[in-house]
Amino acid sequence: xxxxxxxxxxxxxxxxxxxxxxxxxxxxxxxxxxxxxxxxxxxxxxxxxxxxxxxxxxxxxxxxxxxxxxxxxxxxxxxxxxxxxxxxxxxxxxxxxxxxxxxxxxxxxxxxxxxxxxxxxxxxxxxxxxxxxxxxxxxxxxxxxxxxxxxxxxxxxxxxxxxxxxxxxxxxxxxxxxxxxxxxxxxxxxxxxxxxxxxxxxxxxxxxxxxxxxxxxxxxxxxxxxxxxxxxxxxxxxxxxxxxxxxxxxxxxxxxxxxxxxxxxxxxxxxxxxxxxxxxxxxxxxxxxxxxxxxxxxxxxxxxxxxxxx
Numbered sequence: 074x075x076x077x078x079x080x081x082x083x084x085x086x087x088x089x090x091x092x093x094x095x096x097x098x099x100x101x102x103x104x105x106x107x108x109x110x111x112x113x114x115x116x117x118x119x120x121x122x123x124x125x126x127x128x129x130x131x132x133x134x135x136x137x138x139x140x141x142x143x144x145x146x147x148x149x150x151x152x153x154x155x156x157x158x159x160x161x162x163x164x165x166x167x168x169x170x171x172x173x174x175x176x177x178x179x180x181x182x183x184x185x186x187x188x189x190x191x192x193x194x195x196x197x198x199x200x201x202x203x204x205x206x207x208x209x210x211x212x213x214x215x216x217x218x219x220x221x222x223x224x225x226x227x228x229x230x231x232x233x234x235x236x237x238x239x240x241x242x243x244x245x246x247x248x249x250x251x252x253x254x255x256x257x258x259x260x261x262x263x264x265x266x267x268x269x270x271x272x273x274x275x276x277x278x279x280x281x282x283x284x285x286x287x288x289x290x291x292x293x294x295x296x297x298x299x300x301x302x303x304x305x306x307x308x309x310x311x312x313x314x315x316x317x318x319x320x321x322x323x324x325x326x327x328x329x330x331x332x333x334x335x336x337x338x339x340x341x342x343x344x345x346x347x348x349x350x351x352x353x354x355x356x357x358x359x360x361x362x363x364x365x366x367x368x369x370x371x372x373x374x375x376x377x378x379x380x381x382x383x
Contacts (some may be wrong), residue, residue, distance in 0.1 A: 081165060131218075189203050222238050303359070
């Protein structure tokens with residue numbers, strides 16, 4: 074059994090710079106998948122009872138202590154209660170007090186605590202290191218309930234797709250952290266605070282020197298997208314596959330890449346979204362390139378054309 078995390082008390086595969094072995098990596102990935110399935114089941118069960126949530130933050134904060142009341146109602150309400158219980162098992166509440174923060178302060182993260190020290194952060198999240206070197210990220214929600222960032226898409230001229238970074242949802246943040254774990258630094262989801270701050274845990278890596286050229290980052294799994302097919306308002310737009318689905322991954326600049334314990338470069342943060350199938354259907358050249366890149370990351374923007382077709 075893996076040791077418990079000092080803040081959540083739940084088993085953890087991550088500690089300091091140490092990378093999990095293949096079994097540990099797979100176990101964390103499975104936990105990401107189970108959490109997403111549990112959330113989808115919760116949303117579906119809520120819908121059967123006529124319960125909707127906009128934004129989806131409301132679903133992530135449903136308290137388990139209401140389950141017994143729902144179970145007592147029977148039928149679809151009981152199924153809703155069971156779905157809450159199942160989801161809460163995958164995303165427990167972890168109070169900010171566990172990290173030494175004061176949740177009622179105007180800015181709980183203003184000062185370091187005896188438990189964690191600030192090491193970085195940006196618009197989406199703040200990063201702190203614990204005594205063992207493990208990194209904890211606190212994802213801050215915006216007014217209105219949006220969290221993180223994703224992409225919105227629109228068709229441009231010809232075979233061009235326009236991608237614009239926009240505020241994201243909690244479900245998309247869960248997907249992004251699963252993607253980060255899959256193609257970047259090992260990443261667990263620790264829990265969520267009662268206020269709605271999602272907490273992730275990552276293996277610690279060494280930062281790159283400022284302005285390091287990361288254009289050649291893992292080209293087998295992060296495939297540079299030809300500019301003729303896409304315009305994005307974030308750096309280094311790349312193609313990645315998650316469960317065989319094509320995703321746009323960007324914002325992989327030098328501050329979002331670290332050197333892991335094994336010497337490899339690993340992404341610690343990114344902006345991402347699945348490429349929209351309904352638009353790709355109309356962007357023939359882009360779609361065909363994606364399928365070639367799936368087989369060969371070095372595929373050219375335009376496929377081979379037989380002389381007879383010229």
